[in-house]
Amino acid sequence: MFESVSTKLNDIFFKLGKSGTLNEKDIEKVLRDIRIALLEADVGFKVVKHITENIKEKSSSVELKSSVSPSQIILKITLEALTSALGSKVSELQLKSESIPVILLVGLNGSGKTTTTAKLALHLKNDGYAPILVAADIHRLAAVEQLNILGDSLGIKVYSPKQGNSAGQVVNDGLKYAAENDATCILIDTAGRFQIDDELMKELKEIYDIANPVETLLVLDSMAGQDAVNVAEKFANDIGFTGIILTKVVGDARGGAALSVVY
Ligand SMILES: Nc1nc2c(ncn2[C@@H]2O[C@H](COP(=O)(O)OP(=O)(O)OP(=O)(O)O)[C@@H](O)[C@H]2O)c(=O)[nH]1
Ligand SMILES: [Mg+2]
Structure with missing residues (x-):
């Protein structure tokens, strides 16, 4: 399920993992790749914007350049942004009713x-x-x-x-x-x-x-x-x-x- 977007994101992070350190330009490129992968997966424009802005904001608050494994950090931030966009609340069917629901x-x-x-x-x-x-x-x-x-x-x-x-x-x-x-x-x-x-x-x-x-x-x-x-x-x-x-x-x-x- 959702193999295409998953594969694309995997590729992005695989390439990133090999790059070692990251500069501003690298981060911009990662964000652009993520944006394209999501848009190609037919995720709504507004949702994509929300997700990538979320990743950008969180990335800027951590010291990626001096980190040992920046790609791991971006991966974690991206996962969090995707999970939060999906929503983590599980809501059950509400079948309470005075008459038959x-x-x-x-x-x-x-x-x-x-x-x-x-x-x-x-x-x-x-x-x-x-x-x-x-x-x-x-x-x-x-x-x-x-x-x-x-x-x-x-x-x-x-x-x-x-x-x-x-x-x-x-x-x-x-x-x-x-x-x-x-x-x-x-x-x-x-x-x-x-x-x-x-x-x-x-x-x-x-x-x-x-x-x-x-x-x-x-x-x-x-x-x-x-x-x-x-x-x-x-x-x-x-x-x-x-x-x-x-x-x-x-x-x-x-x-x-x-x-x-x-x-
Ligand atoms: N693969 C797959 N096929 C599904 C799924 N749900 C429905 N289908 C198929 O999609 C076709 C239409 O499903 P229906 O349940 O008849 O759809 P409907 O909304 O009731 O259709 P109408 O009554 O004509 O408006 C059928 O061939 C189903 O077998 C699903 O979750 N997965
Ligand atoms: Mg029907």
Whole structure:
């Protein structure tokens, strides 16, 4: 995962390790190389700026020139800057609710909502919950079937929409079905769009108001790179979300969405 950026950063520090002492120019060059490696990995411009400024600031406060192994120090500083950019806080799903907690999954077409709904349900089932899935993608018949197949294979019940019902009605009925079937959490799979449009947002808002979710998770395809950031901004403004799930990270050669660099 994220091999490309990891390899590039490794190369930078490998070369640096051989150089022994470091002058201002060397440090500038290292910073430039790190900047390029991160930008090529599709890390956002602002994030790259933040990271490299952080490295620069910390580097200037240590005596690199007289140090025995300056490359080791820069490596340590870079690692700290990357870790702090990623954030070190682990936040669990918040499933405390007076009624059965609802998790709503939203996102663009093909981002992995349906697959993630099933994966998350299995995770919760293994954690001792009794999840029920609601197939609220009324636009694609195959989506309902897809969720049913996944639910069946995991031994998790799925509420399927009745023909002609709106997404809001489906969610309403799905919540009732979940209560009747002793669910302890509900996961709602929603329809995607090729791009965000008013119709999608209207439907999602309707679902949101009925479901009153404790968690709204935005599912993003990590291959989308910087586009993912734009999508997140739009969703944040329109319906808001409490968390992001990045899918397809294994296949991501650049991996700019997350900076988990392995040294
Ligand atoms: N490699 C990989 N493939 C994934 C992952 N998540 C989803 N997929 C694949 O991506 C494709 C789309 O996934 P779905 O879960 O159907 O995506 P969706 O967001 O529900 O799509 P729509 O309902 O059409 O909007 C499927 O072929 C999945 O098998 C993942 O984490 N890794
Ligand atoms: Mg789907």
